[in-house]
Amino acid sequence: MSDRGGVLVPVAPSPTLEETVSHAVDVARETGGGIHLVRTVPGHHVGRETLESDEQVLERAEQRAREASPDGFPVSATLLGAQRYIAGPTEHVEYFLGYADKHDLAGIVVDPEYSIDATAPTLQSLESLFADAGFTYEIAPVSTGGWRPTSGELLRASVAGVIAFGFYLVLGGTVYGFLDPFVLGSGVVTGLIAGGLLRNVAFETTPSVGPVLSTIGRGILFVPYLLWEITKANVQFAYVVLHPRLPIDPRLDRVDAAVGSGMSVTAFANSITLTPGTLTVDAHGHHLLIHSLNASAQEDLFEGVHERPVRYLFYGRESLELPGPAERGDAEPLIGPDAPDVVEDATNATTTETNGADESDGGAGTDGDDDE
Amino acid sequence: MAARERTVTTMSDLANTVMLAAAAIVVVLAAIVLYRVVAGPTTHDRVVAVNVIGTSIVIVLALLSAGLDRPEYLDIAIVYALLNFVLSLVVGRFTYQSDGVKWR
Amino acid sequence: MTLVTALVVLFVALGVFFTFVAAVGMIRLPDVYSRSHAATKADTLGAGFAILAVAVYFGTLGEVIRGAFLLVFIYYTNPTAAHAITRAAYSRGIDVWTTEENRQEESR
Known part of the structure; x- marks a missing residue:
């Protein structure tokens, strides 16, 4: 399964996914390896059939990779974590690192718009986690086209804003009266600020x-x-x-x-x-x-x-x-x-460890390794 | 507000007294917990004790707001609870050693 | 004594009792982890009853909402704070106190 010189691309729905994949293909051709598209899914899915959208994202990326590369270029797409409970960004990163270790990959190309869920990627710096593990990572040089709020971002901003406004009104309104213009006015301002600042912080997933x-x-x-x-x-x-x-x-x-x-x-x-x-x-x-x-x-x-x-x-x-x-x-x-006694503890304890690479390859992917 | 106080004066007096007495008892209890802050033995024991004292102060503020009929003290209690929480988080954060945890 | 006053007195008494339990626990329990049990459970419930008493006493919308918020806040933050501190303590290698027999077993 080793693929020296291969490149790992974390996949998430983002406007710059296609460009990132194209760039990763270029990098992989230089280093002489294949391209590995990996999407981690949070463990909400255990016992549920809601993987469709994740598979679609992965298919989209895979299709793009095949378009951007010559025939016979190894492309593999994998869905990790579908049968596991994952909570928190570090566990997602562990899956990536486990996968990269297992396939002996050379580098990681990160989409600048990549985020594990609805939280801002800067909160838990992916880059530093990858760098700590000794991988060369690269942020794909794609044009993000300036900042445009996505529909999910707008929804999260408005939910956070409305909650903040309601809270402000409850505390202020009971003292100064609910229809007091100052309370309403400053409440709207507070709501706007809170919504704008917290849109990528307050929610883990876009609420529906x-x-x-x-x-x-x-x-x-x-x-x-x-x-x-x-x-x-x-x-x-x-x-x-x-x-x-x-x-x-x-x-x-x-x-x-x-x-x-x-x-x-x-x-x-x-x-x-x-x-x-x-x-x-x-x-x-x-x-x-x-x-x-x-x-x-x-x-x-x-x-x-x-x-x-x-x-x-x-x-x-x-x-x-x-x-x-x-x-x-x-x-x-x-x-x-x-x-148990500390000595014999080590053998039976490791079986329950969450190891991303071990049970992962049966996912939605096609494995392109054999093409080489 | 004033009308309500006048009609229920006797009952309210009892409730007020109970509130103030309870606040005094909680202050004494907080002083007992202060022993743990002094004795330690570890920083974390002290912080847990300070956290308990902080919660006690929130209780005292709430009881005083009722005992003295000053509802605005509740706002102070909210802010104090927030600060108390932040204190624990900060100490916990800065004394954490991420490589020190043995998981198995 | 009206029903409201009776309720207020009852809740205040319960609040003081559980705060007392928390204080005794802080003094008597042997290590930082078990002391955190006192800090989270007893102290939280003590605060809960005291604030409930205050909310019943005032009975006005603003104070009830403030009390409810304070309550939710304490119930959410106290466990989190205790968790932050015990986590730091555990990462620093502070021993978990166990019963004496077990201590002897371990040293063998």
Whole structure:
């Protein structure tokens, strides 16, 4: 599978994708390798059939690559991560790096308009991550044609602006009256500024009406449940803390959450922290380190007591049937009574590692390596 | 506002007193937590303790706003909660060592 | 004593109780991770009840909205702050306290 001199191109829907692909073909012909088009998809898709648009983007890029290159030029297109939960930009980058490592690629050509999702690429600098891993990366010299807001950007800006305006009005209006011209005027200005600044920051994906409404609807069920759990947690906690012998038996575990976006991982981590005896210590993508105060808290965690409601909140009813983290093999004690001895720990622990290159090639791609 | 206060004077007095007393108790509790800030032993223990004291101060501000009938104190409580959060984030951020985490 | 006053007194009492639990937890618990449990759970619920009491006491739209916002904000930020600090502590290699038997097992 090695393709020395090959070039990796991260693919995302962008106006300059075609030009970038053409440029990457030129680079690849110079370095004497093929071109590898890779699209990573966030793990929302596990158990769902919404990959079509991702496949279309990839096909578009592949078609362009074939047009721009001579016959027999190796072009491969791959869709990574469709069967995995990915949360956060670094995990996407890990997939790219794993792929590049596996195929022994020489360089990476990045579309200047490339973004993993709706967040601005500058937030988590792709370039520095690639450079740290020792790859030569290049930003394709394409004309971006000045700045033009895309329809997604406009939608995100207006949603953020309207929310900011509503919030401003609620705080200001209750003091000075809702129809006060100063409140309305300064509120509109605030909304415009907030919308303009936050259009690429506030949302992970461009919000669409259906999923947002159903998430809000389920949230109305979720919040009382969470409040009840929090109250229960506190009664237990009060008992433990005020007990003269302080009956605690702490342990630290790793759990891989079966949720696939920054928002849902945050909700999961925070509801873990607020509910009985558990506390999220660290998060790396969808891997979470969780400190439990006693054994029963750990059992609840492993059975998925915390995970199920969060999955329900973001993915709906059918996701309730997923087994808990322990059953899936996504949970592992690290420190505490259940932890295995440090020596033999290394062998069985690595199996659950998210390794982008390992299970990835069965994607939507055609593999052009054999053409050489 | 004034009319409401006049009609419910006796009941409101009780609620006010309870609020102020509770605020005083919470201040004492915050002073107890101050022991953890002094004793440590690690920076992170101290920051967690400061965070708890910060939340206590938010509670005190909220209770005072009701106890003294000064609703504008709630705005101060909101700002204080925000600052408290930023403090923890900043300390957590600057004392984090990204290569120090053992995942397995 | 009217119902509103009774509610206010009840909520204030609960708020003070859970703040008390948080303070005791901060003093008694053995390491930074378990102390964070106190900081997130008990303190958050204590603040929740206290603010609920204040919102019930005022009963006016502006104050209820401010209280609700403060509540949502604390419920979202307290776990996040605790997470940021324990994460930093863990990355610095600060040990997780475990029960004594386990300590002995590990040293063997």
